[in-house]
Amino acid sequence: MVKTAVKAAEEYEGQYEYATFELPNEELFLPGHGLCAGCTIGVIARHMLKVFGPDTVVVNATGCAEVSTVVYPRTNWAVPWIHVAFGNGGSVASGIEAAIKALKRRGVIDPSRKINVVVFAGDGGTADIGFQALSGMLERGHRVIYVMYDNEGYMNTGIQRSGTTPFGASATTSPAGKVVPGNTRHKKPMAAIAAAHGIPYVATANPAYVHDMVYKFKKAIEVDGPSFIHVLQSCTPGWRFEPKYAIRVLELATETGYWVNYEIENGEFRVTLPVPRRKHVKCFLQLQGRFRHLKPDEIEYIQKVIDRDVEEINRIMGREVIGPVDPSLPCLTERK
């Protein structure tokens, strides 16, 4: 089989080590955007560009990131940026990457210059309408970094469900009704799907853990071939939490095991943020209005699904990297 199967990284030594590198002071994602208060798209874009640097071309799929950052005649991007449509980030980037190759061969672009091509797209533009273009791009092996920011819904058009909306969430096209309690499907496992293409680098990330996230961006630009980074992104109007909880809710996603930060490097799987003791998933759910309607048995069902996923991850790792639920852990710890 040519495609790589996922297996635990052999050199894993229990504690993830972040390589130390300095982020430049220079801002390439400029202030003054129109994103909502508490939206973490800006956090992702800003750090992504700090790592990728000025020799980067950004392809933005239609969605919140695009409509909030490039309203003519203003822009928040200090790098070349293109938006073509909703479902074609992967193929537009394929064309750009191919053009860079051809133009280097013809001496139009300095062949020694390393130019990063990045797709920045939402969950809808990646997991649903843009799925085919993404898959084609990964399968053909273009050297493109695909960053999917996942706010778990079509937020730009007003909170409709997407293929990554979690079970039980209320969205406008999966509303919590008297008969159906919100979204009835589970999140599409995009990182695993990307990994199944046998590409060199896949990771999940969470902007609440910036070190982990930027390290993954760094790894992505260093591989020769496609890379895919699935980043969880909190959405104030969509998830319905107070803006001050934008990072807290993301921390809870990891602390509850709802979201596991890992990477798959050439088929080797490694959890990059071990969680020795987990919080109960209700800690993550109760902070958000989109789950408010859930009954205790539905919450317990979600907990069971997470337990099963955690078990599977521990099985792949060959040891317990995500610990059991510890009911004594408080949902929110006081912060100064």
Added chain:
Amino acid sequence: MTAQALVPREKKIAQKRIALTGNHAVALAVKMCRPEVIAAYPITPQTPVVEKLAEYVNNGELDAEYIPVESEHSAMSASIGASAMGARTFTETSSQGLMHMYENLPIAVGLRLPIVMGVAARTISAPINVWGDYSDVMTMRELGWIIYIVQNAQEAFDTIIQAYRVAEDQRVHLPAVVAYDGFWTSHVLQPLDVPEDEEDVMRFAPITRSWVKLDVDNPLQLGAVGTPEWYWEVRWQAAEALRESLKVVEEVDREFGKWFGRSYGLFHTYRLEDAELAIVTYGSIYGLVKKVVDRLREEGVKAGALRLRVIRPWPGHQLRKALDRVDKVFVIDRAINHGGPLIGPMATEVAATLQRPVYNALATIGMRAIDSDMIYEAALKVAKGLWAPNQTYTIGLRGGYE
């Protein structure tokens, strides 16, 4: 404005005569234009074009990145990305493939990217039919692309080269499509003249790279949100550029004539000078139409013909000059304008141009075969006053309006 008048006597560049199908003539022209990125997805009847180009690339005859994309939506998207990065690009499609690209077609216009695309024209589903008519191409009329419809392999070859030069001209910066009959042109072996030295093509149509592109040294944004305060002005520039491109199209065709000894004009006329009846059509059936004109003339009907070649931008002023004196203008359309004021798209546009009713018939729909006798009979009915203007007629449809 006949083609003959534009053709200079001496041929400047050395050429050789070969035989190719329309599709392979297009592929050869594309190869000589040295595109840097080709995004390709197969669909009948254009498939031999993208296959031939793959062969050129894999044999080292063409230095290009060949992207075997997973769909036509991605073929156009990748072409847009590559062109936005500054590369000369090519893609080709037909029928459902064009439909699948649709969302991206006006985007190439709005971003002002000089993509050149071939279309081996084919009808659209349903019912599924892989054969040739112009139902696909006609749907592009409102999108802002330059649209050529050519008659044969030679003209397809020549027009691809012209299209690159026009599209990349700094007065234009628009995508261009070169369409030709599916099967009747795409698959038929025809003799044609091609330059002996391929470099002559690059000398005639050098890559200008004058369009706005993505450049890490000069970052800019392509495809920003155009609010109601801005959208119209940006789009208007594209609309004006298309209108203005008419003179560039003419200029490039004339210049091509000087270099290669062949030029075609915006449209071609045949025995139209004193004609009372003009048969207007497009694509490969023009040969039959000219034959019909000769036959009608022999029988005392003062007939002439006109073949539309550049339908976007629309050469309205020139068409009026060519057709205003003609009593009866009979447009044979090869696509259905479902539920329109006239049943054919070109008849509708010719009638609006002349500001008077025209005669209109549909033919070749789904590649229903016709011969010159059938066209002759239809034209005779028009000449004799048996057919009325502003109505629907058909040539070759069982139970149609005749």
